[in-house]
Amino acid sequence: MNTLLTKYADEIRAILAKYPPEHKRSAVMPLLYLAQREAGYVTAQAMAEIAEILEISITDVASIVGFYTLYYDQPHGRYHIQVCTDLPCALRGAEDFLKALCQALGIEVGQVTPDGLFTIEEVKCIGACHRAPVFQVQGDGEIVFHENQTLETALAVIEALRQKAQQEKEGTA
Amino acid sequence: MSEYLILRHRAIPGLERLPVYLEHQGFAAFRKAVTELQPAQVIQMVKDSGLRGRGGAGFPTGLKWSFLPNDLWPHYVVANADESEPGTFKDREIMESNPFQFLEGLMIASYAVQANVAYIYIRGEYWHIAKWLDQKIAELEQAGLLGEHLFGTDYSLRLYTHLGAGAYICGEETALLESLEGKLGQPRLRPPFPATAGLYNRPTVVNNVETLANVPLIVLNGPAWYHNYGTDKSPGTKVFSLSGCVNQPGNYELPFGVTFRQLIFEHGGGVPEGRTLKAVMTAGASSVLIPMDESVLDTPMDYESLNKFGGSLGSASVIVLDDSVNMAWLTQKTVNFFKHESCGKCTPCREGTYWMNRLAERIMRGQASLREVDLLYQVARQMQGKCLCALGEFSTLAVVSSIDRFRADFEAVVTKEPIYG
Numbered sequence: 001m002n003t004l005l006t007k008y009a010d011e012i013r014a015i016l017a018k019y020p021p022e023h024k025r026s027a028v029m030p031l032l033y034l035a036q037r038e039a040g041y042v043t044a045q046a047m048a049e050i051a052e053i054l055e056i057s058i059t060d061v062a063s064i065v066g067f068y069t070l071y072y073d074q075p076h077g078r079y080h081i082q083v084c085t086d087l088p089c090a091l092r093g094a095e096d097f098l099k100a101l102c103q104a105l106g107i108e109v110g111q112v113t114p115d116g117l118f119t120i121e122e123v124k125c126i127g128a129c130h131r132a133p134v135f136q137v138q139g140d141g142e143i144v145f146h147e148n149q150t151l152e153t154a155l156a157v158i159e160a161l162r163q164k165a166q167q168e169k170e171g172t173a
Numbered sequence: 174m175s176e177y178l179i180l181r182h183r184a185i186p187g188l189e190r191l192p193v194y195l196e197h198q199g200f201a202a203f204r205k206a207v208t209e210l211q212p213a214q215v216i217q218m219v220k221d222s223g224l225r226g227r228g229g230a231g232f233p234t235g236l237k238w239s240f241l242p243n244d245l246w247p248h249y250v251v252a253n254a255d256e257s258e259p260g261t262f263k264d265r266e267i268m269e270s271n272p273f274q275f276l277e278g279l280m281i282a283s284y285a286v287q288a289n290v291a292y293i294y295i296r297g298e299y300w301h302i303a304k305w306l307d308q309k310i311a312e313l314e315q316a317g318l319l320g321e322h323l324f325g326t327d328y329s330l331r332l333y334t335h336l337g338a339g340a341y342i343c344g345e346e347t348a349l350l351e352s353l354e355g356k357l358g359q360p361r362l363r364p365p366f367p368a369t370a371g372l373y374n375r376p377t378v379v380n381n382v383e384t385l386a387n388v389p390l391i392v393l394n395g396p397a398w399y400h401n402y403g404t405d406k407s408p409g410t411k412v413f414s415l416s417g418c419v420n421q422p423g424n425y426e427l428p429f430g431v432t433f434r435q436l437i438f439e440h441g442g443g444v445p446e447g448r449t450l451k452a453v454m455t456a457g458a459s460s461v462l463i464p465m466d467e468s469v470l471d472t473p474m475d476y477e478s479l480n481k482f483g484g485s486l487g488s489a490s491v492i493v494l495d496d497s498v499n500m501a502w503l504t505q506k507t508v509n510f511f512k513h514e515s516c517g518k519c520t521p522c523r524e525g526t527y528w529m530n531r532l533a534e535r536i537m538r539g540q541a542s543l544r545e546v547d548l549l550y551q552v553a554r555q556m557q558g559k560c561l562c563a564l565g566e567f568s569t570l571a572v573v574s575s576i577d578r579f580r581a582d583f584e585a586v587v588t589k590e591p592i593y594g
Contacts, residue, residue, distance in 0.1 A: 018333040023373050025355035029338055054355070067357045067516075068338030070297045086259045087458060087506045088416040088492055124341065124510055125259040125458075126298045129414070129492075130422035136298060143300040 004049045008034060012053065025054050028064055032071055037141030041072040069123070070138065077112040077119035079139035079161055085122050088129035097133035098122060100151045105158070117165055118158060137161070178402065178410050179386050180426045182270040191312050194273040200318055202392035203280050208324050210392075215285040219388065221396035223408040228253055228344070228381030229456065229487045231407075231476040234388075240368035241286050241376040249377040250283045250291040251353065252385055255337055255344040257296055258457035259510060260490035263412040263424050264382035268295075268302045271386065272309045276332065278385030280319070281392055283330050286378055290331050294349050297338040306334050341514035345562050346379040348516065359518040360562035381488075383412055403429035407475040411489050415441045418448070418495040430478075434470040437493055448495040452579070455479060456487020458507045459567035461574035462500065483574065500579035501586050504549075504572050505533035511568030522565030525556040529572060536583065540592040546583045550576045 005012060011034065019026040028050060035046035042065050051058045065071040083098045102108055102120055112119045128134040131147035135154065139161075146157050177184050187193040194200075206215050220235030241248055252275070256264040267275050283291045295303045310332050313319040321329045340358045342348045347361035350372050371377020387409060391399050403409045407429035413436055416422045420442030427436065433453060437443065444450050454460035455474065461484045463469065472478055476486050494503065512530040517523045532549040535541040553569035560566055576583060 018335070020373065023354065026335075026353060028355040029336065029352070032338070033336065056355075063357060064355070068297070068340050070339040086510060087503065088260045090506060091417045091492070091494075091498070092422075123339075124513055125257060125261075127256055127262045127265050127296070129260050129262055129416035130424075143298060145301070 002049045002052055004031075004035060004038070004046060005053055007038075025056055025060075028054055028056070028061060029068075032061070032065060033141070036071060040078060040139075041075050044073075047073075070143075077139075078117050078165065079137050080119050080121055081135055081137060081158070082121045082123040082126070083135040084124065084126045084128070084132070086125040086129075088125070089132035089134060092129075092132035094133045097149065097151065097154075101135075101154055104151060104155055115162070117162060177426055178390055179267060179274070179383060179412055180271065180424065181274065188274075189270055189272055191273065191309070191316065198393060199273055200277055202389040203277050203284070203318070204324060206281050206284050206392055207326055207328050212285050212287055215281060215392065218392055218396050219285070222387075222391045222399040223396070223406075224384065224387050224391060224399070225407060225409075225476065226381055227383035227387075227411065227488065229258075229459075229485075231486065234380065234384055237368065237380070238282065238285055238378055240366070241378065242369060245369070245376055247290070247375055248286045248288040249372040249375055250279060250286060250288045251346075251349065251372060251377060251379045252279050252291065252293040252382055253344065253346060253349060253379050254293050254295040254299070254302075254382050255349060256299075256382070256488075257341040257344050258459060258488055258490050259507075260416045260454070260457035260492045261414050261488050262416075263414045263488070263490075265299060265302065266424050267382055267386050267412070268299070268306060272306060273313075274389055275382050275386045276306070276309060276313065278388035279332065279380075280330060281388045282378060282380060282385060284328060286376075287328075288378075289329050290333070292353060292372070293332065293334045294343070294353055295334055295336055296343075297336050300336065303334045303336050310334070340516070341510075342516040342562075342564055345564065348562070349379065350377065357516070359516045360564075362561065404473070404475050404477075406477055411474075411486075413474070413489045413491055415491050415493065417454075417491075417493040418444050418498065419493040420445050429475040430473040432471050432473055433465065436474065436491060437470075441493070444493065444495040448497055450493065451496045451498060452494045452500070454492040454494070454571070455489065456485055457490035457492065458510050459487055459563075459570060460484060460492070461570045462494070462503075462578055464578050499586065500575040500582040501533075501536055501546075502582075504575045505530075505537045507571040508533045508568060511564065515564065515568070519561035519565065521556045521559040522561070522568065525552055525560075525565065526568050528552050529568065533572075535591075536586060539586060539588055541587055542589060542591045543584065543587050545591060546576060546580075546587060 015030045031050045047061045051061045085094045133149045134147045137144045182188040216238045224234045225231045343352045343358040348358040352358035367377040400408045413425045425440045450465045452462045463482045508529040512526040515522045515526045553572040
């Protein structure tokens with residue numbers, strides 16, 4: 001049974017409708033986003049199901065996951081804190097900002113906080129060079145920009161996400 | 174500038190809302206095109222305006238549209254909203270704050286080449302903008318400005334957004350098309366060009382967001398009017414993204430031909446903390462370093478004038494560098510970017526960016542001697558002219574120009590004898 005297709009029949013139909021029926025492979029990227037929203041990363045089962053929906057090989061799907069940086073094939077923190085340290089951001093203190101943020105959270109780039117909520121990543125240009133230091137939070141199927149940041153404002157953003165997660169946990173407990 | 178053509182939302186509050194946009198002649202150009210003009214007439218108007226592509230190459234837009242053969246159907250139009258060049262954040266402002274002018278331009282382009290479907294390929298990081306544009310498109314469908322039999326004619330049009338997922342290379346138009354087809358974002362060998370074999374192997378126009386945002390005004394006011402702005406060969410205005418060591422970074426819409434001095438000092442407020450201007454990159458990371466002195470500061474910024482520095486205007490992403498910046502550090506930053514973004518398809522770029530990055534890292538760690546600086550230079554020179562697409566070429570520009578023009582910065586960080594291990 002294709003669980004993605006069963007659970008999200010309408011959404012998948014709407015995605016497929018954007019592309020000519022003979023070129024439904026075009027839908028691989030939006031379907032991967034859908035799968036990632038569901039599980040936090042793209043599971044092997046999701047790849048197989050997407051391959052089945054689009055009538056392409058699992059290898060084709062996996063190659064897309066591997067090529068593009070916003071897809072993950074392993075579980076990480078629920079929220080990816082993605083700090084840009086590219087040239088224009090670096091000229092406005094982004095490298096020191098990243099260092100301070102890592103220190104405050106007690107983890108290094110690529111690591112996950114002990115509560116499993118946050119992964120810190122160093123990323124390339126995200127198109128906010130004039131408002132550096134800047135990071136985006138990728139998680140829950142969304143990407144949210146946070147611009148003109150200081151360590152204090154960044155930690156406030158992270159604390160708010162932590163509280164949201166905590167409340168969800170208590171709500172379902 | 175008192176008059177905006179593209180960033181009109183700065184003068185007209187609420188322009189991102191459909192009723193406000195309609196009040197300001199919104200979709201009058203699209204209606205005029207569909208109901209009064211033949212497709213070929215629209216193409217001719219854009220040709221006569223002299224509009225050139227704003228994504229970096231500066232290719233004449235109307236000419237590009239005219240290349241599509243009329244014996245092969247369907248045609249497609251794809252808006253390139255994959256803005257990813259370090260230092261570029263202009264398309265984002267246009268889509269966030271003046272979305273309908275961009276969409277109207279895309280719709281006119283679609284009519285001009287008789288495409289019934291157009292896609293907007295948006296970088297994945299602009300997730301919020303894709304969602305925003307989806308809402309705007311739905312509003313246009315409700316208002317009868319998109320859909321079947323528009324204005325009672327036979328013309329029908331649908332727009333769809335398509336989200337990328339973090340790959341700079343997808344800004345290259347053939348890689349973008351591959352990605353839109355659900356494949357790896359790797360460039361195609363050209364020819365054939367997208368105009369004859371583009372999306373799904375069909376004739377396709379790919380235009381940058383800012384380019385398209387110019388089109389409604391040209392159709393509404395006529396090509397002669399457009400020549401009131403900018404220079405002879407580069408008519409119109411340009412949105413310059415100003416970043417780096419400058420007091421007031423941001424987007425500045427100015428006519429082509431504005432000088433470095435005007436942009437950086439009059440508009441950007443100069444370099445911070447009394448430091449001295451050292452160099453400028455005009456096309457983001459894909460730039461040569463142009464050393465700055467009093468004479469260079471008065472150079473007009475247009476597609477032609479920067480050639481004498483071996484540079485190009487590109488997407489006009491102006492990164493300002495002051496005397497606190499070591500160019501060896503900058504070189505390592507830029508090659509690291511290109512090493513990360515190289516798609517791996519062609520060997521010179523895949524291997525070249527890898528080795529340039531290794532060498533630049535050694536130099537910045539203080540492990541390399543001047544011989545490795547020369548080796549870095551040689552690797553860059555050997556890549557030039559041999560890569561499948563422009564990315565590989567771009568990766569060498571900062572390397573070669575910084576070693577040529579700022580060798581002292583490298584001398585300051587190297588050791589006498591190399592250190593291994």
